Structure formats: C-alpha cells, structure tokens
Amino acid sequence: MTKRFGGSVAVDALELKIPAGTYCCLLGPSGCGKTTSLRMLAGHERQSSGDILLDNHEVSGLPPAQRGTAMMFQSYALFPHLSCLDNVAFSLRMRGVAKAERHAKARRMLALVELEALADRLPAQLSGGQQQRVALARALVTNPSALLLDEPLSALDPFLRGRVRAELKRFQRELGITFVHVTHSQDEALALADLVVLMRDGRIEQQGTPLEVFDSPRTAFAARFMGGHNVIGLPGGLVAVRTDRTRLLPVAEGAVAATIRGIEYTGTGFAVALAGPRGEEWQALLSEAALRAQPWEAGQDAGLGWDEVDVRHLAAAA
Numbered sequence: 110m111t112k113r114f115g116g117s118v119a120v121d122a123l124e125l126k127i128p129a130g131t132y133c134c135l136l137g138p139s140g141c142g143k144t145t146s147l148r149m150l151a152g153h154e155r156q157s158s159g160d161i162l163l164d165n166h167e168v169s170g171l172p173p174a175q176r177g178t179a180m181m182f183q184s185y186a187l188f189p190h191l192s193c194l195d196n197v198a199f200s201l202r203m204r205g206v207a208k209a210e211r212h213a214k215a216r217r218m219l220a221l222v223e224l225e226a227l228a229d230r231l232p233a234q235l236s237g238g239q240q241q242r243v244a245l246a247r248a249l250v251t252n253p254s255a256l257l258l259d260e261p262l263s264a265l266d267p268f269l270r271g272r273v274r275a276e277l278k279r280f281q282r283e284l285g286i287t288f289v290h291v292t293h294s295q296d297e298a299l300a301l302a303d304l305v306v307l308m309r310d311g312r313i314e315q316q317g318t319p320l321e322v323f324d325s326p327r328t329a330f331a332a333r334f335m336g337g338h339n340v341i342g343l344p345g346g347l348v349a350v351r352t353d354r355t356r357l358l359p360v361a362e363g364a365v366a367a368t369i370r371g372i373e374y375t376g377t378g379f380a381v382a383l384a385g386p387r388g389e390e391w392q393a394l395l396s397e398a399a400l401r402a403q404p405w406e407a408g409q410d411a412g413l414g415w416d417e418v419d420v421r422h423l424a425a426a427a
C-alpha cells in the first residue's frame with residue numbers, strides 16, 4: 110500500500126505479509142511512516158493505492174469497527190467519567206450488545222488483565238500501568254483478529270515499561286492473535302517481536318526475526334539504527350561488526366586504526382569509545398579480563414580486530 114499526503118509520499122509501496130498469530134513490530138525513526146501504516150491497517154486513514162487483506166478478506170472499504178482489528182492508542186485515553194468496567198464495555202454498548210452480556214464480557218477481559226477487583230473504579234483512581242491494562246482490555250473486548258498498538262509503552266516510566274512490555278508479550282501468546290506494534294525503540298522491538306519490520310522513508314529497509322535483523326544488518330542504516338555495530342569502510346566496501354565482537358590490537362600496518370576517546374565501566378565490562386581516521390564513531394565492548402590483559406587508555410591509538418565470521422557486508426548506499 111502507498112499513502113500520499115499532497116505531493117509527499119509517507120508510505121511507499123509497502124508490501125508486507127504478517128502471518129496470523131505473529132507479534133510484529135514496525136520499527137524506525139520518526140517520520141518513516143510507521144503510524145501512517147498502522148492507521149491504514151486500522152481504517153483511520155485511507156491508502157492512496159494498494160490492498161489490505163485480513164484473513165484473506167479485503168478490508169480497505171470497511172470502517173474501523175468492521176475490520177476485525179482493534180487499535181490501542183499512544184495516549185490510552187480512557188473515558189474519565191466511566192468505571193473501568195464501562196470503559197471496557199463501551200464498544201460493545203456502541204454495537205448494541207445488551208447490558209448483562211457486555212458486562213459479563215468486560216469482566217472476563219478485566220480478569221484477563223488481572224484487574225477484575227478494580228472494575229468499579231474510575232480511571233483517575235488507577236496507576237498508569239493499570240490504566241494501560243484497562244485500555245488493552247477495552248481493545249480486546251471485540252475479539253479482534255489483529256490488535257494494533259501505537260507506541261503503547263511510551264507514556265510509562267522505565268520500570269513500568271519493562272513490566273507492561275512483558276505483559277503484552279504474555280497476553281499476545283495467551284490470546285494467539287496478531288499484534289502489530291509501532292515503536293521507535295530497538296530494544297522494545299527486539300524484546301517483543303517475532304517479526305521486526307525496520308522502516309525508512311516510507312519503505313521497508315529490512316525485515317526478519319529480531320536475531321536476523323540485529324545480527325545480520327544488510328545496510329549501514331540498519332546496522333546504525335539497530336545499534337551495537339561498528340560500520341567500517343574497508344577497501345572492499347562497507348562492513349558491520351558488532352561492538353561486542355570488535356577487539357583492540359596494537360596498531361599494525363594496513364589494519365583499521367582508531368584513537369581511544371574514552372573508556373567507561375558498564376558493570377559487565379568496559380565500553381571503549383573510538384574515533385576513526387575520518388571522524389567515524391566506533392565502540393568496542395571489552396571484558397574486564399581483556400582490559401586487564403591489555404590495559405588501554407584514553408588517547409592511545411589502537412588497531413581494530415575481528416573474526417571473519419563476524420563481518421557483515423553491507424549493501425552500497427542507495
């Protein structure tokens with residue numbers, strides 16, 4: 110599918126197949142078209158061209174409530190004057206479901222997110238994480254075959270974010286439905302996704318399992334965005350080497366050399382910041398044992414070393 114806003118292309122011939130029951134993360138920098146893609150799946154935005162199929166049915170012509178998708182928004186926007194139970198039951202009320210039935214269903218959803226005991230509270234009487242779970246229950250109450258989540262963790266503090274992240278994964282596994290989760294956080298995508306879709310300028314840069322996308326970036330953009338890699342220009346072209354697989358050696362003729370800018374203790378080892386000859390910023394993660402065996406210091410020059418199996422050849426820039 111493609112989405113144009115006036116003369117600019119926000120999503121450019123995106124072609125993506127998400128197997129049922131997959132936890133898919135759309136990942137990428139600000140403005141790459143993640144949210145627009147999600148909004149087209151949800152039916153809140155009409156694509157300029159292309160088709161959207163859900164369970165092999167074309168859904169593009171259907172309004173959001175009839176697509177079999179449900180969306181959980183960036184700000185979870187619960188109705189402040191409605192109890193948790195009525196918030197969760199709201200969309201069923203809109204569909205004309207009788208009160209007893211919709212309340213029974215909403216209670217089951219609140220039980221799933223372990224908030225049954227707080228059913229009668231107002232949103233303001235809940236913590237941020239609890240409100241998040243009510244929002245999730247509200248999205249799931251219509252039995253969607255795909256749940257669409259737009260930066261669902263961004264409003265939470267780091268501690269809660271970790272907890273809710275684990276809960277999201279658990280709910281997805283238990284329910285067995287497809288989740289499509291928009292995020293700009295590599296950590297989030299690596300932790301949650303079965304399928305990571307890395308986007309850039311409205312296109313898919315790379316897709317695969319978290320291990321594939323992190324460990325085998327195909328482009329310099331993917332290596333830099335996923336992090337944990339040094340992008341190094343060799344006579345044969347650009348390569349990426351993971352920072353934890355990059356070693357420091359005495360400077361040798363013909364080897365890639367760099368100047369040590371600083372060394373930070375990380376708790377599990379040391380992060381050595383390096384500056385390349387053309388201003389490149391590199392890093393080597395060394396173990397305590399490695400630094401004890403060869404005590405490097407800021408200001409020294411060092412050669413970079415790696416094993417051939419750790420080299421990823423990158424596609425030339427488009």
Ligand SMILES: Nc1ncnc2c1ncn2[C@@H]1O[C@H](COP(=O)(O)OP(=O)(O)OP(=O)(O)O)[C@@H](O)[C@H]1O
Nearest residue numbers: 114118119137138139140141142143144145146293
């Ligand atoms: N309603 C709109 N009218 C015009 N341009 C838009 C509109 N919505 C989005 N865009 C543009 O489309 C591009 C993609 O936006 P989108 O919100 O999908 O990016 P994103 O990857 O979700 O970014 P972020 O992480 O910042 O939310 C951007 O250049 C944006 O400015």
